[in-house]
Amino acid sequence: MKKRRSKILYVDHKFCPGCGHGIVNRLVAEVLEEMNEDKGAICAVAVGCSSLMPDTYGVDIVQSQHGRAAAVAVGIKRCRPDNMVFSYQGDGDALAIGFSETMYAAIRNENITVILINNNNFGMTGGQMSPTTLENQRTTTSPYGRDVSLTGKPLDVMKLMGTLDVAYLARGTLTDIKEITKTKKYIRKAFEAQKNKAGYSLVEILSPCPTNWGMTPLNACKHINQVVQSVYPLGEYQGGGK
């Protein structure tokens, strides 16, 4: 079979080996091209590992401030209502420093799509604890494991947003072909919600971070299947038609 490469991926990405970002980059690119929305797409990209994208990702792209990508996307969408507008953010960006901007874009049911890569840590800065770090997970700022009696429990954005009147919410992962295909379907549904002007859509993707988890890429995928998914269950949470 001939390998087809999305035109949006015009330069090789710069993520670590085994990182999930590269796959998500590709899925979003393929969905936009398959929907014929790539030429009008505009991305508000986060600060973190995501900020490697302006050099490699071939859609119009605004480098947002740390945590503010959803608000930047809202500014773009309100001025370009016919373009496909999305933010691309990590869990530290969207759920720690950007919690307020992330939640309020959903509360207002803004017609944007949020792609949220959840790898349970601040990747770019070297693996510090993030809001989604698992209980007892060791990071560079929770060297004895995350103590939830001090930090509170891992943050589940699906639960938080589940009460809101938004168009589409789903959580996928990337651990095998089947899951990658499902995740791509979620991303497609999210962009379709935007296209139909149904309002806010968010897809959270449980993503391996072998570098900061200290695991091989295969073991990182196993860890997601065996541990991470039990804290963050997969599936469609809103607008899935179930």
Added chain:
Amino acid sequence: MTRKLMKGNDAIAEAAIRGGCRFFAGYPITPQSEILEYLSWRMPEVGGVFIQTESEISGISMVYGAAATGARAFTSSSGPGFSLMQEGISYIASAELPCVIVDVQRYGSGLADIFTGQGDYWQAVKNGGHGDYRCLVYAPNSVQETVDLTVSAFDKAEEYRNPVLILTDASIAQMMEPVEFPALKDHNQDALPWAMNGKGDGQNKRHTSIMYYNLDYDNYLKNKYDKIIEKEQQWEEIKTEDAELVLVAYGISSRICAEVVEMARKEGLMVGLIRPITLYPFPVKAFEKLEKVKYFASVEMSCLSQMIEDVVMAARCRPTYPIRGGMKVYEAEEILSAVKDIFAGNAKEVY
């Protein structure tokens, strides 16, 4: 053209509309909330976007996104909220995008209070966010001038692809004066070559710090601001030709100082006034021709004096005195008495 009696804040809001602005995102704070209130009905009337945001951080972020699409975008706040915007302003400046921001100054640090002040000078004029950039800063002293400068701010922001600030104060923003507005200006965001609208059939666009792609970044930036310093200085001067003492004041303080000049002259004291209309660039050209002036005084509603450092530099370190105010608008008599102290040798220089 009809003149109408209008409050400063309402006039700023209408002027933004006249200047082609169709995007506002902001948060309530006294004494600027009328801008928000006015635009909440006026923006929809002209087909523009009005968003009441969850914070000033979100407001400036939305302005950033809107500006990236070529829209004329605008936000406003006062002291504490203006502090929250600094991160966003630094990003917008670094990406070379245009926008207009109004800071209606109130008095004091921290929560501060809602009465008039001029303590945000450094934050507005000396790049309040991180890194190296400057905003073009206008300091109107009447409602009409607020209108004129707000309209032109949008043009200048686009000309230099840089944020432009209107640094006004609670007095000018809350007073009512007769104003005339220019006709509605049309703005075509698609006419701007850098405006994002998707890549179409061409190369995608990126709005991020120009530092990453400009190999001569340091010189480029220096030259950019040098050009602004050379071309954009604006000021008003009153009786400076034969003055021995020149007062320097902007905004509401400058109106009191104009009165002080008249009072002093009647008593035979040779006093003049330089009123900066642009605070960045500071109007150093106004000082260059004043070789005979013996003393300068910076009159500002700030208990620690901020603009005075620019006055000292512009005056090339000739004797410069602070005349400080705050908590209330000066009485002309108070300034006149400080002026007499300077002439009598009873005042203390700033350094």
